[in-house]
Amino acid sequence: MAYADVREYTHLTDDEVDAIGAELDAIRAEIEASRGQADRDYILRVITLQRRLAAAGRITLFASFFPPAWLLGTALLGSAKILENMELGHNAMHGQWDWMNDPEIHSSNWEWDTTQPAEQWKHSHNYIHHQFTNVLGHDNDIGYGILRMSRDQKWHPANLGQPAYNALLALFFEWGVALHDLDIEAIRKGEKDIPLLKKQLRQIGRKVGKQSLKDYVMYPLLTGPFFLHTLTANFTANIIRNVWTHGIIFCGHFPDGAVHFTEEELEDETRAEWYLRQMLGSANFKGGKLLHIMSGQLGYQIEHHLFPDLPSNRYAQISVKVQDLCKRYDIPYTTGPLWKQYGQTLRTILKLSLPNKRTEDNPAPLSPRQSRRLRDDERQNRRSELGKWSGAA
Amino acid sequence: MTEPLIQRSPALRGLRRFGKALTTPLAPDDYLALINPLWSQRELRGRIEKVVPITDRAATLVIRPGWGWSFNHAPGQYIGIGVEIDGKFHWRSYSLSSVPLVEGKTVSITVKAMPEGFLSDHLVNGLEPGTIVRLASPQGDFVLPDPPPAKMLMLVGGSGITPVMSILRTMDRRGSIPDVVLAYSATTEDDMMFVHELRVLALRYESFTFYERFTDADGLLTADQLDTVCPDWREREAWACGPGPMLDAFSEHFESEGRLDHLHVERFTLNLASGGEGGTVTFGVGGPTVEVDGATTLLEAGEKAGINMLFGCRMGICHTCDVPLASGSIRDLRSGNEHSEPNEYIQTCISVAAGDCTLAI
Numbered sequence: 015m016a017y018a019d020v021r022e023y024t025h026l027t028d029d030e031v032d033a034i035g036a037e038l039d040a041i042r043a044e045i046e047a048s049r050g051q052a053d054r055d056y057i058l059r060v061i062t063l064q065r066r067l068a069a070a071g072r073i074t075l076f077a078s079f080f081p082p083a084w085l086l087g088t089a090l091l092g093s094a095k096i097l098e099n100m101e102l103g104h105n106a107m108h109g110q111w112d113w114m115n116d117p118e119i120h121s122s123n124w125e126w127d128t129t130q131p132a133e134q135w136k137h138s139h140n141y142i143h144h145q146f147t148n149v150l151g152h153d154n155d156i157g158y159g160i161l162r163m164s165r166d167q168k169w170h171p172a173n174l175g176q177p178a179y180n181a182l183l184a185l186f187f188e189w190g191v192a193l194h195d196l197d198i199e200a201i202r203k204g205e206k207d208i209p210l211l212k213k214q215l216r217q218i219g220r221k222v223g224k225q226s227l228k229d230y231v232m233y234p235l236l237t238g239p240f241f242l243h244t245l246t247a248n249f250t251a252n253i254i255r256n257v258w259t260h261g262i263i264f265c266g267h268f269p270d271g272a273v274h275f276t277e278e279e280l281e282d283e284t285r286a287e288w289y290l291r292q293m294l295g296s297a298n299f300k301g302g303k304l305l306h307i308m309s310g311q312l313g314y315q316i317e318h319h320l321f322p323d324l325p326s327n328r329y330a331q332i333s334v335k336v337q338d339l340c341k342r343y344d345i346p347y348t349t350g351p352l353w354k355q356y357g358q359t360l361r362t363i364l365k366l367s368l369p370n371k372r373t374e375d376n377p378a379p380l381s382p383r384q385s386r387r388l389r390d391d392e393r394q395n396r397r398s399e400l401g402k403w404s405g406a407a
Numbered sequence: 408m409t410e411p412l413i414q415r416s417p418a419l420r421g422l423r424r425f426g427k428a429l430t431t432p433l434a435p436d437d438y439l440a441l442i443n444p445l446w447s448q449r450e451l452r453g454r455i456e457k458v459v460p461i462t463d464r465a466a467t468l469v470i471r472p473g474w475g476w477s478f479n480h481a482p483g484q485y486i487g488i489g490v491e492i493d494g495k496f497h498w499r500s501y502s503l504s505s506v507p508l509v510e511g512k513t514v515s516i517t518v519k520a521m522p523e524g525f526l527s528d529h530l531v532n533g534l535e536p537g538t539i540v541r542l543a544s545p546q547g548d549f550v551l552p553d554p555p556p557a558k559m560l561m562l563v564g565g566s567g568i569t570p571v572m573s574i575l576r577t578m579d580r581r582g583s584i585p586d587v588v589l590a591y592s593a594t595t596e597d598d599m600m601f602v603h604e605l606r607v608l609a610l611r612y613e614s615f616t617f618y619e620r621f622t623d624a625d626g627l628l629t630a631d632q633l634d635t636v637c638p639d640w641r642e643r644e645a646w647a648c649g650p651g652p653m654l655d656a657f658s659e660h661f662e663s664e665g666r667l668d669h670l671h672v673e674r675f676t677l678n679l680a681s682g683g684e685g686g687t688v689t690f691g692v693g694g695p696t697v698e699v700d701g702a703t704t705l706l707e708a709g710e711k712a713g714i715n716m717l718f719g720c721r722m723g724i725c726h727t728c729d730v731p732l733a734s735g736s737i738r739d740l741r742s743g744n745e746h747s748e749p750n751e752y753i754q755t756c757i758s759v760a761a762g763d764c765t766l767a768i
Contacts, residue, residue: 043742049494050493050494050495051493051494052494053494054491054494054495055494062441065433065437065438065441066441069438072429108725108726109725109726109729112726112729112752113495114494114495114496115489115495115496115497115498115748115750115751115752116491116496117450117750118437118449118450120729120752121726121729122726122729122730122752125432126432127432136719136725136726136727137719137727140719140725140726140727141719141720141725141727144720144724144725145719145720145724145725221432224428224431224432225431225432227428227431228428228429228430228431232428232429233429236429285722322724322725323724323725323726
């Protein structure tokens, strides 16, 4: 079984892996059975708050010539966009609220306030990323096709510019996401289906047109002589949202302790092993209630990856059970304060801009029980383009 | 003639389009609905104005529809009503018992609480005036032709009276009822809906014959008794609405007499033909049909039939494959639960047919 190769799991017997799967299934069943009025009330409250923030921001910006109003309006609009993208859009499109049977808050109908069309996001993120989480060569979220985020990815001199690319990606993250489902890698290799590419480009064009018309033409025009003030405010609100979402998302899979996998580990994967991969491939961060809401509860990335379609307001509750399970089975549960997780992510981006031989690998220390069962000799013949599995470096 | 103002007026349509450019990807309605829940036509909404008891177990719900509602339904049609209970929307269909009129700005449905019908019970006993519900536009072809035929027969059982009531009231409002025979069965007199209104109608119109039957005392009306109850039934255009077995019996009888073309039937109860799994799956209302067993997922069945269906993970996590169930029932392979709520979204990759069903693709 391919999972025996993954360092963090070598101490688990097959029966234990199955038991973990059964426990996680039970957690899902329990949450599903208890969804009800309080959950609906929660999401309706967030929706109302988000729409009020957006309206307040737009209205304040009618006075955008007045610097304090520009600042306040931009902050309100930026928060509205963050809340919409994270707690509402991301989670609704995962199907977290489909159980309400309400077509207005449903994965098949939600369109979010950003340049990527919902349909394409549901493919690139919801399907590809969540199914093939952290599997090199399958999951394009690893560095978004721009950054080298794993020692197993081949180094190229272009990676030296990585810190700069990352800064640009953070500022214009919305656009990186918009182009995500096109799969630039496939286009470069000439493997992309042309009619599909055309359809996707048309979809993106339509969405970008509507979004830009709203933020960069309509609202600025409405404020008449303050056209430029309002335009810069809207642009800034979008940038605030971009930097925030980029930071939160990168903290989900790139702090120390979050593992990347190769195709071999995926072979004959059972549902229980899929759960394990989700837990080991994700990283949480700690924070207050407001921080969790503004990050779409992605501070509970581990819980989100285990149960992507359970309502986000329940992740805190699920987290207690998952941590208990991890403790009992001696499975790593990666978490820390936001600044620390983000710092580790930046450090990785910096480090991996250099070739492996110039940097040290710093694997988490192994318990004696784990290292006894390491089978380094079996970890040599990986896919050559991916380099070597880090555990054996 | 009765298109809602919001669709009739080019100025309002233009304004809405302008508003949409400002609120994309939402609609202006999404913001206005925060002020008044009826100010949205994204999902048709209605407010319960009052609940009028009809019998011990039945009540008429008077509903004020919001934007986007047209008051031009045909008498006899039904609407969908979606009610939120414990965070979840449940949908059912009920015949409109009101006449199609804009005046008063309301529509009404009459609901009978069924012994196992948890939603009907909730509608009759649990809806406070002021509750906001979702509505689906009127549909159905169990309608009164215009002009009505000279001779009509109506065979009604139980709550099947509601579409017939709408037809009778419409004719009454026009001041002329043609030669109509209504044979209406209910278990007891107390359980017969609109019984007083119907009796008054029979007194006012010589052309309207009201045959009352109380099945607890007299037994069910059987097809062969039709010659006694309405000797000239073969000369009449017939409408039948009521419990499934009753409709089956009359359909059979009309067919054997070569009169099936003249019988209009409305079924309210789901035909749960067998407890067995599998069935005929229809992809899209009026779309292609496929026979499937109880082990083939609806997604696989659709793909085999060459239907272009959305899919993602094929293991029930990503919801790319969700489609609304139009009718019939399906079984969720993971939980073993059966789902038969119209308009409920189901995941085709982990669902199988539990009897015949139709997917709204």
